Amino acid sequence: MRAFVFPGQGSQAVGMGAALAEASSHARAVFQEVDEALGQNLFRLMTDGPADDLTLTENAQPAIMANAIATLRVLEQEGGVRLSEKADFVAGHSLGEYTALCAAGAIDLATTARLLKLRGRAMQAAVPVGTGGMAALLGATIEQAEAIAAAAAEGEICTVANDNAPGQVVISGNAGAIERAAGLVKEHGVKRAMPLPVSAPFHCPLMQPAADAMEAALAEARIDAPFVPVFANVTAAPVTASDTIRRLLVEQVTGIVRWRESVLAMHAAGVTRFVELGGKVLVPMIKRITPDVDSISVVSMDEIEALLQKI
Structure with missing residues (x-):
């Protein structure tokens, strides 16, 4: 069994997505759709910086998501890989849970980008800097x-x-x-x-104002049942029901990210291979949690081609 996983904040870097966009029109289409959804040139910020602006939570969150979904689109459109056929589960770390839901067809790309932009702003605004x-x-x-x-x-x-x-x-x-x-x-x-x-104390009760903002936004967002079960951060268990997904995304803002337990639960369910798309931060954790499983990070075109030989 196989799980596709998606990174969280901290995996952003100036230059992200540039080589992928140069090599693939499908990647470029993802970045363009996100730019249009947000009404900003996020992709230019991703490729050219400045780093301080990219690191801002409201920019980093949709940027990391866009980079991961672009990687997935290249796999799907150019490699013929279908997530619905190749993945038994998906999961993501913090904001990566939104990426996982997008990848599994529960939330469309434009909506995911707008939700993450709002989530970043709300989390930053919830607590005064330095508090x-x-x-x-x-x-x-x-x-x-x-x-x-x-x-x-x-x-x-x-x-x-x-x-x-x-x-x-x-x-x-x-x-x-x-x-x-x-x-x-x-x-x-x-x-x-x-x-x-x-810049803020994430995933603790001080984030309650951000949780309230996300509850209002998620109530208006269309969320479908994912075609692959998504492991939720706050329960370390798979979820497929739309209303449950909404509730857990709100709880996630103030709750603990149970990543270690999620990986152990996926492994116990039979997962023997983890594929991280769009980053290289989760695989080192996975290797410490379950050293006996195969895990691979996929960011570049070369790594996509290498994965296609193994999948």
Whole structure:
């Protein structure tokens, strides 16, 4: 069995998509459709920068999605690969869940782009800059991270945001609580806390204003049943019902990204090969979670051609 997975924020880089667009009209069509849906030249920002503007959450989220869907379109249109025939499951990390839903036919490309633009703006606006923070707890188990977050909270918000892989758990919350958590790692047997260069404390209760904005937007968006089950971040379980997808996307804004559990659940369901489209951030995590499975990242035309030989 095979799962196609899609990266989250942090996988953006100036130059992304340029070679793919030069090589394929199908990739160019994806970038053009996203530009038209957003009313901005996002593709030019992706290819030429500046990096600071591309890193803005409202730009990075639709850009990462567009790059992944362009990669998929090349596979489908030029390689003859049909996701409905080749994938048993799809999943994505945080914003990548929207990409997975788009790939599986639940949300059309233009709607996905607009939802992610709004999601990025709403997440950035939810908390004043400097109020919140995030940190990766290196060498921590999920249980250790939860204990550190609980001890550091002291009446503020401090929760686990991302359970990425063994030894890589991210916490999120008020800046003071994150700083206190960093001072507690040694006594909890954790190697160290690494502050993350993020503009807001994602995936924690401080994001509730963004969750409210997404609830309103998703209520108006057309969401169909995906033709491949999508593993949801907040449940680490497959979902196919449209109303459930809507609800879980809202919960995802403030909830934990249960990536480690999602990969383990897909593996337990029989997945023996993971294919990451549009990035190279998930495969290293997958190799740490399930070292016995085959996993491959696909970004360039050469990598697409290599995948076509194996799929």
